[in-house]
Amino acid sequence: MAKKIVRAVFPGSFDPITNGHLDVIQRWMKLFDELIIAVGKSPIKNQLFAPEERVEMIEEIIRQRKLRGVSVESFDGLTVEYAAKRKADVILRGLRSLTDVQYEFQLAMTNRAVAGIETIFIMTSEQYGFTSSTLIREVASLGGNLSNLIPPNVYKRLKERFKERQPQR
Ligand code: ADP
Numbered sequence: 001m002a003k004k005i006v007r008a009v010f011p012g013s014f015d016p017i018t019n020g021h022l023d024v025i026q027r028w029m030k031l032f033d034e035l036i037i038a039v040g041k042s043p044i045k046n047q048l049f050a051p052e053e054r055v056e057m058i059e060e061i062i063r064q065r066k067l068r069g070v071s072v073e074s075f076d077g078l079t080v081e082y083a084a085k086r087k088a089d090v091i092l093r094g095l096r097s098l099t100d101v102q103y104e105f106q107l108a109m110t111n112r113a114v115a116g117i118e119t120i121f122i123m124t125s126e127q128y129g130f131t132s133s134t135l136i137r138e139v140a141s142l143g144g145n146l147s148n149l150i151p152p153n154v155y156k157r158l159k160e161r162f163k164e165r166q167p168q169r
Contacts, residue, residue: 007034008092008120009083011075013044014054016154017061018136020128024094027122029069036086037072038079048137048161060153080115091119096129 008028014021014037028035037058041051049057051074058072075082083091091111093104108119124131131149139146140158147155 005034006032006090007036007086007088008032008090009036009038009079009086009088010092011038011040011079011082013133014039014058015044015047015049015133016054016136016150016158017058018128018131018133018150018154019148020096020124020131021094022061022151023125023128024092024122025067025070028092029067034069035071035092036088037070038082039072039074040079041074041076046134046137049157053157057151057154057157061151064153080111080117083117084115088117091117093119093121095121095123096131 010021010025010028012021017037025035025037039051039054039058055072055074061067062070062072079091091108093108095101095104104119104121108121111117111119128149136146136150136158141162143162146158150158
């Protein structure tokens with residue numbers, strides 16, 4: 001019997017992608033076949049990178065790490081509609097802590113109620129349990145060392161972005 005190929009969509013803002021996201025991506029790929037990282041285009045609070053820039057950084061990582069079966073795209077509108085368009089079997093979401101569970105539970109139930117799609121959760125490695133893109137943006141704006149929490153290409157772009165933003169003296 002032919003093996004079923006399992007494809008997930010991993011939706012998020014990824015502003016920017018962190019080692020926590022990558023940990024979840026790598027764990028998924030150990031178990032299943034295909035993953036589409038879906039970068040939401042809808043405006044988010046305190047956006048730092050444009051959706052195209054976020055996609056570009058993720059493309060670089062996929063290339064550098066030779067992540068076969070992983071691709072990235074930006075998308076607009078409802079996640080469930082995007083997942084159906086891409087013929088995804090499930091939605092993938094990452095969990096860091098119990099506080100994530102409440103919101104994610106609601107979101108997964110809603111997506112299942114409106115579109116019948118299941119969500120699979122993968123827990124991140126303990127070392128990234130406190131990493132969020134929001135905190136990364138904040139720490140980067142203050143010049144903190146983030147080399148353990150984000151990939152090198154993302155760190156480089158963050159430094160460039162905050163240099164651009166610094167007032168000229
Ligand atoms: P969203 O704005 O949709 O929450 P994010 O880019 O912040 O988008 O996160 C996308 C997904 O990755 C979510 O499921 C989120 O819980 C998960 N995630 C975020 N940070 C981490 C992390 N450090 N470890 C594991 N999963 C994470």
